[in-house]
Amino acid sequence: MNIDAIRLRLRTLGARPSHEGRLLRAWLQGRALDAGPHTDSNRFPKALQAALPALEAELNALARVRSEHPGEDGTRLLVELADGQTVESVLLPRDGLCVSTQLGCAVGCVFCMTGKDGLLRQLGSAEIVAQVALARRQRRVHKVVFMGMGEPAHNLDAVAEAIELLGTEGAIPHKNLVLSTVGDMRVFERLPQMQVKPALALSLHTTKAALRAQLLPRAPRIDPGELVELGEAWARATGYPIQYQWTLIEGVNDGEDEIEGIARLLAGKYAVMNMIPFNTVDGLAYRRPDAERAAAIARSLHRRGILTKLRQSAGQDVDAGCGQLRARESKLAFV
Numbered sequence: 001m002n003i004d005a006i007r008l009r010l011r012t013l014g015a016r017p018s019h020e021g022r023l024l025r026a027w028l029q030g031r032a033l034d035a036g037p038h039t040d041s042n043r044f045p046k047a048l049q050a051a052l053p054a055l056e057a058e059l060n061a062l063a064r065v066r067s068e069h070p071g072e073d074g075t076r077l078l079v080e081l082a083d084g085q086t087v088e089s090v091l092l093p094r095d096g097l098c099v100s101t102q103l104g105c106a107v108g109c110v111f112c113m114t115g116k117d118g119l120l121r122q123l124g125s126a127e128i129v130a131q132v133a134l135a136r137r138q139r140r141v142h143k144v145v146f147m148g149m150g151e152p153a154h155n156l157d158a159v160a161e162a163i164e165l166l167g168t169e170g171a172i173p174h175k176n177l178v179l180s181t182v183g184d185m186r187v188f189e190r191l192p193q194m195q196v197k198p199a200l201a202l203s204l205h206t207t208k209a210a211l212r213a214q215l216l217p218r219a220p221r222i223d224p225g226e227l228v229e230l231g232e233a234w235a236r237a238t239g240y241p242i243q244y245q246w247t248l249i250e251g252v253n254d255g256e257d258e259i260e261g262i263a264r265l266l267a268g269k270y271a272v273m274n275m276i277p278f279n280t281v282d283g284l285a286y287r288r289p290d291a292e293r294a295a296a297i298a299r300s301l302h303r304r305g306i307l308t309k310l311r312q313s314a315g316q317d318v319d320a321g322c323g324q325l326r327a328r329e330s331k332l333a334f335v
């Protein structure tokens with residue numbers, strides 16, 4: 001189901017624009033659809049009122065919590081979709097939420113469990129937004145990052161539709177909507193056309209084009225320098241810094257050459273570098289650098305004038321934590 005289909009259905013049932021907005025706002029806030037107050041001037045048409053219970057049940061079925069997994073840096077939710085498939089959302093600190101945009105992912109980053117099985121299916125825009133409605137039934141959500149399972153650029157129509165709704169009826173400030181991509185030209189072409197202007201996170205992971213092609217095998221072959229220039233143009237257009245994502249993997253991209261490369265690429269740029277030490281998991285043959293090495297890299301970049309944050313795993317599409325719950329569950333299903 002996509003958001004346009006929901007709007008069309010409401011209109012077919014006689015909803016005026018004010019009714020449509022009110023119902024969408026109620027859904028996105030995790031409230032009952034027919035929450036009052038009802039006055040003569042804002043009463044729903046009879047057909048619409050009669051259809052609300054069924055519609056509400058359908059919207060609630062778009063995303064349900066299958067299981068919750070609290071962690072130090074957030075609570076992972078294994079979310080069941082209407083067809084029984086599962087994706088992951090993460091309740092992040094400071095009212096943040098990380099949502100999934102696809103079931104699986106075609107990019108196949110070598111450090112990510114989600115990419116292991118390729119793309120299974122796209123999420124509809126309503127399924128993306130339903131993750132926010134679901135989280136808001138538990139707590140406040142004031143920031144949404146599109147960094148869960150999937151590459152948002154590969155489902156761009158649905159992601160753009162979700163962003164437009166969350167930035168309007170969903171009452172999330174535009175700079176608190178963070179679209180993450182491995183670097184796809186379609187994103188840079190689409191962003192300026194959008195009414196809601198999201199912030200951008202770019203998955204960089206290395207400053208070397210050849211290594212990037214190995215680590216992100218089916219990402220567009222864009223040179224890291226060109227990617228940074230495209231990001232910089234968006235940062236200047238919006239006034240929000242670009243968040244660069246970098247999964248730190250021992251012996252792969254944690255060397256002095258990469259530190260020099262980052263300093264060179266990001267010098268003077270409106271950017272934040274998010275370093276996320278790789279999360280060692282079964283089935284992936286990479287290792288996490290020790291905490292001292294990770295901290296030393298962050299300090300070294302700071303000294304070179306690059307604003308760097310050393311982050312833990314939750315909510316990053318690149319931590320190899322993404323997809324683990326689903327992978328674990330699928331494994332159990334076959335035992």
Ligand code: SF4
Pocket residue numbers: 105106107108109112113114115116148149150151182317318319322
């Ligand atoms: Fe896809 Fe992101 Fe995983 Fe790469 S890190 S395979 S883009 S979900």
